[in-house]
Amino acid sequence: MKDVSKLILEDGAVQDRRIYWDQDIYEQELEQIFARAWQFLAHEGQIPNAGDFLTTRMGEDNVIVARQPDGTIKAFINSCPHRGNVVCHADTGNAKAFTCAYHGWAFGLDGALATVPLEHDAYYDAIERPRYAMHPVAKVESYKGLVFGTFDARAPSLRDYLGDxxxxxxxxxDVPGGIELLGPPMKSILNCNWKVPVENFIADGYHVGWAHAAALKAIESPLSPLAGNQAYDVNTGLQVATRGGHGFGVIWDAAAAIHPEGGAFRDWLAKRTPIIRERLGEWRSRFYNGHWDASIFPNCSFLYGTNTWKLWLPMGPHNIEVWTWTLVEKDMPAELKQMMVATNMMTFGTAGMLETDDGENMEQCTGSNRGWVTRRGKLYSGMGQVREGRHPELPGIIGKGIVCETSNRGFYRRWAELMSGRSWEEVAREPRSAPNREVA
Structure with a gap:
């Protein structure tokens, strides 16, 4: 096992370049992070009825997520216990059972072995069926419609994992009616390490005015004055790092800033804001009108406002598959939902203008580390470290302004904790307190 204390330094601000390239570190991630952490599987609305299923991945493990006859949701590895073949090749559907195409072994919606061809004549009724059920995902839980799973039966509850x-x-x-994810997801391949897009979405307000300058001008976004990073007002937003490695940055009053025809969205926000304020208070009504760049540890990211929801599915240390949905409120009128989908496709879809900007940079940030000498260098995420601290009303560690790297450091602190092999109990016994300063 790699000594993580030499890979992440200065309270998460310095990263060893090898974490973006080396195969042995990646294998350690599969064991210590993806085999233990909660990972996003689906939104409940994608599998509303008994027998509804979808296939996805947790790390590099293929899984089936299925709605049970009693309404619960279960997940299990999509590989036949007989000879290892993929059992279900469909992305989504409705089924009463799953049958392996190789030898015909069939499994119930709960993954239990149901029937075996020639069980009497060839196996002489000697198969212990419970022993050859499909491998279950140890825990599957939902938080307000978002379904996550973990292979680790000792993991904390999903609510505790999400924390602040x-x-x-x-x-x-918590909006009236809740949210939904519109799909099917757009899918693409990027030649980058999975952590690069996570850190881009969790903390990188710095690149917006530079990497996206031309795109912001082309769509006539209210954010286009940021182009060129010529000026910066630290009061336009903030960043949040939580104990669990999750985090986000918010630009105040910018939820509709990426939508070329954002009038209908602004009207919707104005209509709903009083409801949010009454339900959740003044601060969250303000967040409701902001534009977020956010990530849920380890590999789920979203932009609230642009309303893109993403999974960065690892395919080795240098490649990922990107899945992209559009996040909308269920109660939005159909034409507003369609506008959100169109904007998502134009900006952060597979061929979106902003996605293309980011994708090229993400690939170069990974590929540059192939060099033996380059790989032994360090990278720095110390922006704003001297200005972050506690907030009198908001949970987590707060970074002053949107252009800082507070959330990035939080992500790598959690990465290092899990990569060290420490148990959930050990991690929980060492809570991190915010720096001893207050951020207004």
Missing amino acids: MAWYMDTFL
Whole structure:
């Protein structure tokens, strides 16, 4: 096992470049992070009825997520216990059972072995069926419609895992009617390490005015004055790092800033804001009108405002598959939902203008580390470290302004904790307090 204390330094601000390239570190991530952490599987609305299912991945493990006859949701590895073949090749559907195409072994919606061809004549009734059920995902839980799973039966509850991030996400999850994800997801391949897009979405307000300068001008976004990073007002937003490695940045009053025809969205926000204020208070009504860049540890990211929801599915240390949905409020009128989908496709879809900007940079940030000498260098995420601290009303560690790297450091602190092999109990016994300064 790699000594993580030499890979993440200065309270998360310095990263060893090898974490973006080396195969042995990646294998350690699969074991210590993806085999233990809660990972996003689906929104409940994607599998509303008994027998509804979808296939996805947790790390590099293929899984089936299925709605049970009793309404609960279960998940299990999509691989036949007989000879290992993929059992279900469909992305989504409705089924009464799953049958392996190789030898015909069939499994119930709960993954239990149901029937075996020639069980009497060839196996002589000697198969212990419970022993050959499909491998279950140990825990599957939902938080206000968002379904996550973990392979680790000792993991904390999903609510405890989300921690302070749940308080912030309630800003849009607790709207009347809730939310939904519109799909099917757009899918693409990027030649980058999975952590690069996570850190881009969790903390990188710095790149917006530079990497996206031309795109912001082309769509005539209210954010286009940021182009060129010529000026910066630290009061335009803030960043939040939570204990669990989740985090986000928010630009105040910018939820509709990326939508070329954002009038209908602004009207919707104005209509709903009093409801949010009454339900959740003044601060979260303010977050409701902001534009977020956010990530849920380890590999789920979203932009609230642009309303894109993403999974960065690892395919080795240098490649990922990107899945992209559009996040909307269920009660939005159909034409507003369609506008959100169109904007998402134009900006952060597979061929979106902003996605293309980011994708090229993400690939270069990974590929540059192939060099033996380059790989032994360090990278620095110390922006704003001297200005972050506690807030009198907001949970987590707060970074002053949107252009800082507070959330990035929080992500790598949690990465290092899990990569060290420490148990959930050990991690919980060492809570991190915010720096001894107050951020207004």
